[in-house]
Amino acid sequence: MSRVYKAIIGAADKFVPAKLRPLWEHDAGPKTIFFWAPAFKWGLVMAGLGDLNRPVETLSIPQSASLAATGIIWSRYSLVIIPKNYSLFAVNVFVAITSLYQIGRAIKYEQSLKNKESKQ
Missing domain, CATH: 1.20.58 (Methane Monooxygenase Hydroxylase; Chain G, domain 1)
Structure with missing residues (x-):
């Protein structure tokens, strides 16, 4: 992955609510x-x-x-x-x-x- 994409995902990671965490961490999720x-x-x-x-x-x-x-x-x-x-x-x-x-x-x-x- 590119550094820019990793930085964006890392920044967004802090704002993902607990209820959406399974979708966020899924193998086919937004990451x-x-x-x-x-x-x-x-x-x-x-x-x-x-x-x-x-x-x-x-x-x-x-x-x-x-x-x-x-x-x-x-x-x-x-x-x-x-x-x-x-x-x-x-x-x-x-x-x-x-x-x-x-x-x-x-x-x-x-x-x-x-x-x-x-x-x-």
Whole structure:
């Protein structure tokens, strides 16, 4: 760990209440990357939710598919590593769900375009 990170954790350590101490000291707690990586990955979920209002013709199926695959793969991984990382599992499930929903929207849109073309 870097000196800066150790200094920040050492300073914060004094202010952690006794009731939160088990979470603070956990193998996947705030003192580790196992906590911070999933915390920042929620930004992808927020971006995916923001894309729900995006026009469907601007969605990228390959991009959504890669995000969905990543979410599924990392969801599985988060349950087989030690320590099990349930926050990583949760964020990746949401990444997969939002991406799969976007794929569904895009495919439905493409099907509607094909139906319009075939009727003309």
